[in-house]
Amino acid sequence: MDEIDKQIINALQDGFPICDAPYQQAAAQLGLSEQDLISRLKALLDNGALTRFGPLYNAEQMGGALTLAAVKAPIDRFDEVTEIINGFPEVAHNYARNHELNMWFVIATQQTPEQIQQTINAIERLTSLTVYNMPKKKEYFVNLKLEA
Amino acid sequence: MIDSRDRQLLEHIQLGLPVCSRPYLEIGRLCDMPETEVIERLTRLKQQGLIKRMGVIVKHRQLGYRANAMIVWNVPDNLVKQLGGHISRFSFVTLCYQRPRQPEWPYNLYCMIHGKDKATVLNQLEQIVEACGLSSFDKEILFSSRCFKQRGALYQNTALADG
Numbered sequence: 001m002d003e004i005d006k007q008i009i010n011a012l013q014d015g016f017p018i019c020d021a022p023y024q025q026a027a028a029q030l031g032l033s034e035q036d037l038i039s040r041l042k043a044l045l046d047n048g049a050l051t052r053f054g055p056l057y058n059a060e061q062m063g064g065a066l067t068l069a070a071v072k073a074p075i076d077r078f079d080e081v082t083e084i085i086n087g088f089p090e091v092a093h094n095y096a097r098n099h100e101l102n103m104w105f106v107i108a109t110q111q112t113p114e115q116i117q118q119t120i121n122a123i124e125r126l127t128s129l130t131v132y133n134m135p136k137k138k139e140y141f142v143n144l145k146l147e148a
Numbered sequence: 149m150i151d152s153r154d155r156q157l158l159e160h161i162q163l164g165l166p167v168c169s170r171p172y173l174e175i176g177r178l179c180d181m182p183e184t185e186v187i188e189r190l191t192r193l194k195q196q197g198l199i200k201r202m203g204v205i206v207k208h209r210q211l212g213y214r215a216n217a218m219i220v221w222n223v224p225d226n227l228v229k230q231l232g233g234h235i236s237r238f239s240f241v242t243l244c245y246q247r248p249r250q251p252e253w254p255y256n257l258y259c260m261i262h263g264k265d266k267a268t269v270l271n272q273l274e275q276i277v278e279a280c281g282l283s284s285f286d287k288e289i290l291f292s293s294r295c296f297k298q299r300g301a302l303y304q305n306t307a308l309a310d311g
Binding site: 008009012013014015016018019020021022023024034038041042045048049050051052053054055056057058061062068082086091092093094095096097098099101104105132133134135136137138139140141142147148 | 158161162163164165167168169170171172173183187190191194196197198199200201202203204205206207210211216218228229232233235236241242243244245246247248250253258288290291292293294295296297
């Protein structure tokens, strides 16, 4: 990844035009040709430096629901618990964290909030662990940009 | 409100925009929609906030952001809003939420910092604590050690039937 790639990533995190020739417009702002931008973006996507190029949806407005949950997984059962929890298609992210509450995951559903509770109940049943459920009460706006 | 044509469109672009000269024309072909209609609908969906953002979605780790800390605070309920608003203004804070306290887990304000290394993150946290006057409140810092699973929430056709 060179300096131009980094500029592309930084600039396109701020948004991408919705118009008939958006790459041309974005390229002009970066001082690149349209073809140059397109081939660089393709390369970044192909080599995995970029995960995705497109929309980020507001899950709740889409009619879905999500929550942050955590469990205290005993060390000797850690892999087993990981496998159970990751086996749920509703689990979108799962991170190990350095705390007694050592497994933190996001449950996202496209349907009703009740589906979240059902998933939590099922995880509790299968793992015999208590699931801490911490849905957001309020979200504070943040700048989502990461400097490349 | 969104209609079935919007849903169809959202489903077609969820995995990414085509990387070609006329991406919205291309999507229109897939959805049987003229390019102008694709542009109008996406512009409106963006204004409505249903599309939070259009553009590059990055993987933190691949940009060298290897340290990821979730910091949780126990702050008085009447200060949550003000402190949340203040914390979220730091450029390195990637998420900031108020969440309900739990039994044995008294924390009600959460923020996430993604940094290139642990020392940088701790230093940034120190800046927040000082600037927001948080030093007297209980907090915990939870660094992630492993990421087991990461995917965007998928928007599936089954859920779209006449919602």
